[in-house]
Amino acid sequence: MTGGIDISIRPLLPVVVLTVTAVVVLFVDVFSPRERESHYGYLGVAGIALAAWFALGLWGKGSLTFTQTFITDKLSVLTTLIYLLIAALTFLFSPGYLHHEGRNLGEYYALVLFAVVGLIFMTSAQHLILFFVGLEVLSIALYALAGFVRQRDLCNEAALKYLFLGGFSSSILLLGLAFIYSVTDTLYLRGVASYVVAHGASSTLILGMSLVMVGFFFKISAAPFHAWAPDVYGGAPAPVAGFMATAAKVAVFAVLLRFLDSAVFPLRSHWMAMVTVVSVLSMVIGNFAALRQENIKRMLAYSSIAHAGYALVGVAAASRQGGAAVVFYMLAYSLMNLGAFGVVALVGRQGEGYVNISDYAGLAAKRPVLAAAMAICLFSLAGIPGTAGFMGKFYVFASGVKANQIPLVVIAVINSAVAAYYYLRVVYMMYMEEPKEEYQIVFHPAAVFALLVIVVGIFQLGIIPGGLLSASYSSFAWFTF
Amino acid sequence: MMVLILAVVLIPLLGATINGLFCWFTKRKAHIIAVPAIAIPAIVSLILLARVLQGERFDQVLYWWIPLGDFRVPIGFLLDELSAIMITTVTFVATWIHVYSIGYMDHETPRGYAKYFCYLNLFVFFMLTLCLANNFLLMFVGWEGVGLCSYLLIGYWYEKASAANAGMKAFVVNRIGDFGFMIGLFLIYKHLGTLLFSQAFASAEQLSVGVATLITLLLFTGATGKSAQIPLYVWLPDAMEGPTPVSSLIHAATMVTAGVYMVARTHALFNMAPLSMEVVASIGAATALMAATMALVNNDLKRILAYSTVSQLGYMFVGVGVGVYAAGIFHLFTHAFFKGLMFLTAGSVMHALHGELNLQKMGGLIKKMPITGWTFVVGALAIAGIPPLAGFWSKDEILAGAFMGGHRIIWAVGTFTAFLTAFYMFRLIFLTFFGEPREKHLYDHAHESPPVMTIPLIVLAVGSAVVGLLALAPHGGIVGFLNRTLGEAHEAAGHEGGLTYILMVISVAMGVAGVVLAYFMYMKRMPDPVAMARNFRPVYTLLYNKYYVDEIYFAFIVNPVVGGSRYALWKFVDVIIIDGAVNGVGRLCRLVGGGLRYIQTGFIPDYAWMILVGAVVIYWIGRLF
């Protein structure tokens, strides 16, 4: 970094590997006969594994390259590994699902891989325009994925809604960036920070910051910017819904923490108020609306709104501990949500004809393994002790208490009690009701393997969370929090 | 060393996991997993013990379970002289009880069989965790874990109402004790700022006597629950509803001694609180005497042994209470052998007599089942304190410690209890194994148990006979070994030649007297026990009804609580107020939820409006603060 442009390739290796894999998958798709379709997923998983290997090699070797726009620190490496895990699990769930829909095409896997590239750029960006580009790479891939099963009306509707509302919120975010730029003369995070330290707040700056945060809140489906989520998750193919609900949320939370810390930390009295209000609204709206849902995908969508609210408690703590807790929470949330959507994909069967909660009646009697996996994911979502969801909530709320956000934590705890109702309703349905039909579910071994990984992960994080927690704690070592 | 310790703790867990998850596969073969899962740790424990003998020690945090800022929950192990003795005892006795169970649980359903071994392994895992923990929290995890396994195993035959109730009773009574233990833990964390034993004990001297007394009494409350002392002993006799090997392992040899272990482990705190020590010793002595008297007239084979366990636990508390911690642990060690043995022989008798437990229906069984009979005699001689068997050495250490420490009354109670112990044990032997058979058909069908059951009996009988001799080993024997960690509260407890021998002779004389009296009463019928019972009817009735303690608890605690709960809490507070409120809130929630849904119009422009309005609100809030 002595004057010249540092273009060391090492920090980019995971991204390069993913891009190359995506391109290879596209080419293989073009040049291979239809019956070899199921191999794209495994090819993708191999690419992900290689990328993960390179990413692991970057752990602890911080670097700041490409004219100081691309940072590789522990936070970015840790989140990169989480995205790769999410993508791999999605790849395990997808082939069986897509095969039934007759849409098991190479571009699906390529799009997911491109989305992960976007995610990595978002979290590694030290310049806000690089972040914006990463966000758009992600969003464009997700628009296409949401409508991937294009013969299904619901998918088209989901894609259309996501396209317009996503574009709308991106524009708002971009306007916010322009306002920040107009005040600070730069969009480097450090540059913004040094301006803010030197000059303090101005109303244009706060306006810019709020608009940027609206963009963030939209992507994590926090209320009142959540309205798209139930419709899009409800309409999108279940594996895609799982991917959208988890990967994007992890990334945007990481970026949110990075932005709030590296750029606008001195304005914390302003943004803490915003985060607190949004957190409360998300928890309340998400949980209460979920109570009355009959469609399990919509129920999970509302629950993901509520979970965004819980995680925002950790952000509102504005502390290193809170940051670590949020990252931990996001991984826990990703596992249990992917598991739930994975089961939904299996139970939904062709055309997703069985996505109502009443379709789960007596599942335990007919498909005990599937029901058990679903029950574990739902217990974890509800925050039952021993599961990842409990530990995540515990850390987040503990950091909130420590930061003296007592009223917020009280609201969060009350909300998680309310939430137990709608999760356990599904468990009740599966275990206590009489089965109404034979469950003609085709098991795909890859999907079962993915469920196994998720269940083990949920218990691992729920019982021995120390390793991950200290990793995420150390990834906030640079925080000014 | 760390690897070995982890192996000791984790192998039983592995065994439990395999049998738990794959019970549909292991079924009848469950013991192939379960027995090695304990036998290997037993061997490893011996290696560890040998290394501790050479002066090695292990105290390390392996894993920070919740590393969150300054509140950190450790998982770590401590291996010193005390825990080495504990794990060796636990794994050794458990191994043979596992072997014995193969024969005893023969008639169970295949799944029940696997389930049984799963619980048993799990129990050993928690017990070892308890013994090896290097901090209060992990110890508490083990403590609760063994309680859970005990509850599951007491209620193993849960179709039987009495078994299910006994499990419930054990659980509830233990909860009361655990509550005290937990508050004690909080206080320790509050005042010492750490949960690690090493740090807590090093800074124990900072505690004021008042706080130390409070903490230790709370800890002791936990111990009275787990180790069945006054006033919380009532669950143990009922716990005999479980399978007999369970009674042997959990309710005689290991789990119930956890309270004694805990007191010895926290001796640094107890040393700070002389009053608590007095309380521990007095409760121990009172329990020893009371339980022994209840055993005098009981006719149920297993219940007599249960009262005897309560009584012997009382001795152990006397030991730790008067400050001779090593003697208390030594008695725990020998007791594990002879009481484990006696329960297994009782199981063997039950096995032969199709579950019959009433002494009055037995008699003369020694001819039919010689191994069972004679091994029981060895155990009884050991508990009666006849030299050179195990019980003599450890009991003598405790009584000598009490006497030297100036606790003359406690010594007298203990010595008298030794007499009662010898008497009721030999009453049991004479009624069961000697004399004429009183129920002909029971006797005719009796048979010796298979070798898989008798070999453990023989091993434990040999153990009961010889382990006491460890007291004579060089460097102060086992007591000297334990004292390397435990220290002696009173220097006076050292041996003072002549006086020691006089005390020893007195206690042996008491034991012999008990045996002789039992012989005359139950073999020669002079004085005739039936006439005695008639002549001392009030005393007999009182003892026979166990001092009416259960009835008193029912009348004054259980019924008011249950009745109060039912009428005041359930019928009124619960049904009307809480249910009303909960249902009301639930209804309100669903109503609100129903309303909120209608924000969701499904129309893109509406959503865009929401975002824009939200953006303005967010900006306004940001400006406001």
Added chain:
Amino acid sequence: MGVGLFQYTVLSVLVFLLGALGLMIRRNAIIMFLCMELMLNGVNILFMALARSKGSVEGQVIVLFVMAVAAAEAAIGMAIITSFYRSRGGIGVDRADLMKW
């Protein structure tokens, strides 16, 4: 009175709001999509004006990025709208009403 930064800012915000308003009151998916482009271009004007007045290239580079992003979005957007048209027989967004509540 010359045309300065202030005038450009007002212009860009107006263009942005025009786009936002269009997205919120029109029903035709193509028009709505154009309105979205209008929002982005409104921001582009602001970036250009800022870059000129500050004499920095950062803003100009940003505009190039935004244009590339907008192009990609247009491609995927048109594909989605086409697909929607096929399944519903029209491009009025009020036809997207399968999911609500």
